[in-house]
Amino acid sequence: MDKQGVAAVAALFCCVWSTSVSGQPAPSATAAENQATAQPTSDEGEEIPSSAGLEMPKLDFGSTPEIEADFDKYFYFHRDGTSFEEAYADIRECDAVASGSSIYLGGDPGIMAGQYGIGGAIGGAIGSAIADAIFGSAARRAQRRTNLRNCMGFKQYKRYGLSRDLWTEFNFEEGMARKREPVRLHAIALQALVASGPEPTTKELGL
């Protein structure tokens, strides 16, 4: 395949991908860019934003069975005695290890953990490109949620449910496509504000 052919295939895939994620909730890029400001760096050279000027997201909502049924998708983390900077670093690390899901697995984590962590991987299906285009986005979003729960759970953050509307104000999902960096960083800063903020009054969900 010549260069133009490769480019055409790439364009086709990009088109399919962007179409498939167009319905996903995302924070406002404009608002995020307006508030994202460069700050001093940490020991690792990572820019640490300031919590000054960040508005605490709304976390109060009237719970219903329908909303609670979606708590496996829409949740946030909190840990007592944690500073904003600590929470930001923790969420950044977990985001780094959780993002970039690029492979359709077709298996569930319970199956994957079979054989107590060594042999269960056999159960994972290997998806074709077409299957990936159809199912891949949902699978990647689910995998990202699992990765975040594992990573933040090991850091001993507790997990709390939220309504979808409130969740989308300071969170993002990523299926086939990655959000723009200013959008991601602003959302992570808000998540850190919540994670280091007042103790939630709602029921803890567990891991």
Add this chain to the structure above:
Amino acid sequence: MRGALTVCALGFALCSATPSYAKVVRESDVTSGKVQLDPSMGYIFVSGSTRLTGLFLRVPDQGTRNAYEQDRLAAFAKAQKHYRADLREWRSHNNLLDPSLRPLPGMPEEPKLADITIDPIELRDMEGFGPLYVFAKSENFSYLNAVKPGTWIYYGPLMLAANGATAGECFCLGTVRFEVKPGVVTDLGNSLSVAPQWDSDMDVGRLQLKETNTKRVAEGKEPIGVDKGPLAYGLPATLASWPSVKAELHASPKMNNYFGATVTRMAPIPGVLAYHRDVVVDERTGQEIASPTIISRAKIKP
């Protein structure tokens, strides 16, 4: 479009970074004399009560680092060549374009060596095992891989296919490493499955498995996904004449999620691996192990 091509190139690069299964040794090859002990190679032996799969990464040594740097310089030279071609094309186009009709395209940016990245050095030497290509199967399944001697990290029960697909989990958030000496079989036995205290360190997958097994037991069924039996080492009689040593496991820090897999960590192993929250602790010394800054493999969108 350049971005799309870059993403594709990254995909191809990862696809090409598949582990070698070519050095898998089978019992029939040993008994027939087709494979004999190579004193320059090391060997990793794994066994278990079911078919297994997993991935090992070799800690880069000086030789690997030198080869990596040479490849990086070659990639830089290639980037410079492309830059010169792009620059010629840009100049010739600019001579034909009328800037009053539309803005002229930006001048190509000269590549810098510091910006050149190639495949991660950590993936230079990978060895996968299972679920196929067993060394032997009787009441147990076993696997034997011929590998470069050195320090090897257990990356997790992860299987990579040639098309870039993965199945399994990455122990990116804490795992173990061990030495492999030349001319010696390093016997892991069933330690990767049995030694960790899985019930003491829940993750989402293990939690779901526990719930599943609770239901199964209540229904009078056998639990699934539980590797039974005590910690066991030992090589088959076929390898009796091959020098061997029991693997000595050491705690190993966090790693990047190179393949976009489900991430978790190996559960604590008494005397070897522990955690202070998410910080890996070497129980042999009692010291915490510093982990590198985790970097996403996803392409950043500015």
